[in-house]
Every structure is written in structure tokens, then in C-alpha cells.
Amino acid sequence: MNPAGHPDVKPYDALLVLSFGGPEKPEDVVPFLENVTRGRGIPRERLEEVGQHYFLFGGRSPINDQNRALIAALEKDFADQGIDLPVYFGNRNWDPYLADTLAQMVTDGVERAAVFTTSAYSSWSSCRQYRENLFDASAATPGAPRLDRLRQYFNHPGFIDPVVDACVAALGDLPDHGDRARLVFVTHSIPTAMAETSGGPENGGAYVRQHRSAVDEVARRVREATGRAHRHDLVYCSRSGDPRTPWLEPDVNDHLEELATDGVAQVVLVPIGFVSDHMEVIYDLDTEAMATAERLGMHAVRAATSGTDRRFVTMVRELVLERAAAERGEEPERVAVGSLPARQDLCPVGCCPNPRGPRPALCGVDS
Numbered sequence: 001m002n003p004a005g006h007p008d009v010k011p012y013d014a015l016l017v018l019s020f021g022g023p024e025k026p027e028d029v030v031p032f033l034e035n036v037t038r039g040r041g042i043p044r045e046r047l048e049e050v051g052q053h054y055f056l057f058g059g060r061s062p063i064n065d066q067n068r069a070l071i072a073a074l075e076k077d078f079a080d081q082g083i084d085l086p087v088y089f090g091n092r093n094w095d096p097y098l099a100d101t102l103a104q105m106v107t108d109g110v111e112r113a114a115v116f117t118t119s120a121y122s123s124w125s126s127c128r129q130y131r132e133n134l135f136d137a138s139a140a141t142p143g144a145p146r147l148d149r150l151r152q153y154f155n156h157p158g159f160i161d162p163v164v165d166a167c168v169a170a171l172g173d174l175p176d177h178g179d180r181a182r183l184v185f186v187t188h189s190i191p192t193a194m195a196e197t198s199g200g201p202e203n204g205g206a207y208v209r210q211h212r213s214a215v216d217e218v219a220r221r222v223r224e225a226t227g228r229a230h231r232h233d234l235v236y237c238s239r240s241g242d243p244r245t246p247w248l249e250p251d252v253n254d255h256l257e258e259l260a261t262d263g264v265a266q267v268v269l270v271p272i273g274f275v276s277d278h279m280e281v282i283y284d285l286d287t288e289a290m291a292t293a294e295r296l297g298m299h300a301v302r303a304a305t306s307g308t309d310r311r312f313v314t315m316v317r318e319l320v321l322e323r324a325a326a327e328r329g330e331e332p333e334r335v336a337v338g339s340l341p342a343r344q345d346l347c348p349v350g351c352c353p354n355p356r357g358p359r360p361a362l363c364g365v366d367s
Contacts, residue, residue: 006081006082006083007083007317008324008325009085009114009320009324010328011112011324011327011328012085012112012148012323013086013109013111013112013113014086014087014088014108014113015074015085015088015115015116016090016101016113016114016116017087018091018092018115018130019067019091019117020118020119020278021035021064021091021095022061023054023094024061024064025060026054026058027059028094029051029059030044030048030051032094033047033050033051035093042241050240053283056283057279061278066307067089070308071087073308074087074313074316074317077313077314078317081317083317086110090102090137092129092133098133099140102138102145105144106142106143106145110145111146112145112146112148113148114319114320114323115134115148115149115150115363116316116319116320118276119275120159120275121154121207121211122198122199122207122351122352123195123198124190124353124354124355125190126207127152127198127351128347128361129354131361131362134149134361134362135359135361147362147363148327148345148363149362150319150345151323151342151345152210153343154210154211154213154343155213155217155336155338155342156315156342158311158318159214159275159306160218160221161311162304162305162309162312163270163303166303166305167270168225169303170303170304171222171230174266174299175266178268180264180266181230181266181267182231182232182264183219183231183233183270184232184252184259184267184270185233185234185272186235186237186269186271186289187211187237187271187273187274188237189236189251190207190247195208195248197352197353200347200348200350200352206352208234211234213339213340214272215234215272216338217338218270218272219232234272235250236252237251237289239251252269252284253288253289257296264298265298265299267293267298268301268303269289269300269301269303271302271303271305275306275312276305276307277307286302322334323345347361348366349364349365349366350366
């Protein structure tokens, strides 16, 4: 606590919410996808094909609105706790761009900011790439504030608890309260080579290992809450890129086909890899996977994401306070649930390497 009795956030004078970004109108869609895939040689025709997913929803991704809602919830939570910490919003691939946000922070006199990314797990695309983005934007912004990325939170109770409750609620929407339902946990697929190197040379395979820890913890607690053990699986969605490149499998749709063959009649789709209803959730699950389940005669429901659940919002505050205390030389409690310990604040050397070759990044012991 600071002298006024409020939680102490020193040395931070701002929080930056850093996310992926998404188009907000039809004419944004292809330029946004060009930003996402820049340097990969993907033809415009393929981008226009992928863009049809966005056009089904009016050419507007929900992600920016969801992040604005999260920021509003954080601002209220901070105010309720007596925390004077402005919250900024920056994206990797669309407006508000990270570099523009850093420029505004400089104008506002921000000197040091904590950074919360909307990705809970470790891999190049979900962790280090954000750190590379922070380096690039800082290098391009004279007088940029010092930036400290908050730790990965896949096993923080503020992320896990809402998922447990969402699973229990979804089971209640099934006949007989989903007594025989399968829990199908879904996350974003990535190339297997990227998955194998996630976590670094001495701790590889972190992406899958972290997901399995989260999945097992959720399934265990659902069993405690319902008194029933549900078989559960970890599957993947949103594969993209060269079809010759191996990616994590099975795909959620292929898995539903296999479950139907085995006689499974009820499933709960649990978007364990996502913090809110991204396009991967509303298209890959709510649209495509649900259509697959209907075709198979399978009763499927989808569990809610954490979104602006009060526990998820509280988690962000707790991560800020935890890191602030550590930066002041204190030893804060680092809360974690499941089979893995809390992640470290600074990524180790070689953690989640860029598949195209080394690039500088902030927020690691090598930066």
C-alpha cells in the first residue's frame, strides 16, 4: 500500500493493453490481412478468400470492441481501488497501432508502463512476436517509455476460474445437464516447429504443455463442481499458411467427426486459447464447428470466454501490482493453479524464437 492506503503501482505510471487488432469495416479487411501476413508471400486472392470470414460479420472483427470493453472495466476497477493509472490501447496489426499509442504516451509524459497482452500462452506468435513489436515501436518512438510486459497468465486463477464456471453453465444447457458430454478444449493451431521451440531450448514444447495444464485443471474442477467426470480433449482451429507445413492437430472439425464415429452425442466447445470472442471463436467455433456438429447430429454448445468477467479484470490488476512490487525489490506472491508454476517476468534467452531468424525484442533477459 502507498501512504494514502491505496495499492502501490510504483514504478508504473500507465498500463498498456496490447492486442492483435482487427478490421472495423469492410474496406479494412484485406489491408488488415496484408498487415498480418506481410513477408509471407501469400497472394491477394488467398487474403480475399480468408476475408470472407470477416464479411460474414459485416467486415468488422469483434476484437477491438472487446478490448475497449476490457479497458473500460479496468479503468473502473482501478478507480474503485484508488489506483491512479491511465490505460492505453495499442495493436499489432490495426488501428490503434502500437507505435501511435507509444507516441501519445510520450506526449502525455508517461515514463514507465506495464504491458498486458491479450494472449495467455507462450509461443513466437503469442508471446515473443509481441515483444518484437514492442522493440520496433519503441525504437521508432523518440523518448518512448520503458515497457515491462506482464507475465503469461494461462494458469492464473483469474483466467481459469471463469472458464470453469463457463463449462459448468454450458453443461447445464445440454439435455440431462450434459451428463455424458465431452469437453472439447480449443486453441489456435500453430506450426509444430514453432510449438516445439516455444519456451526456449531448455524448456521446449511450452505452448502445448501450458494448454494441457490449463485444460486438466479446468476439467478437474468441473468434475468437482458437477460430481461427474467428463472426458476431455485439446484440439486446434484456425490453421493457415502453406499446407505442406505441419501444424498442431487435430483440427476441431476433424475431431468432431471422430467423436461422432465413436458415438459421442454431446460436446461442449471450450475456447481455452482465447480471452474473448475473437474472430476465431465466432467463426471457427460458433459458425464452422457448430455447422459440423449439426451435420453430424451432435448436440453442441459453446462455453463463454473470460471477456470482462470481474475475476479476469481483477487478475490484470493483480498482475500489475505483482510486477510493480517485484520491480521495487519486494517478493510478491505469484499466484498460479494447475501443474505448472507461475511464469517468470522476463523471458529467458532463446525463448520462443522467431522462425525466420533472430530479431531483437523487449521484456526478456536478453533485451
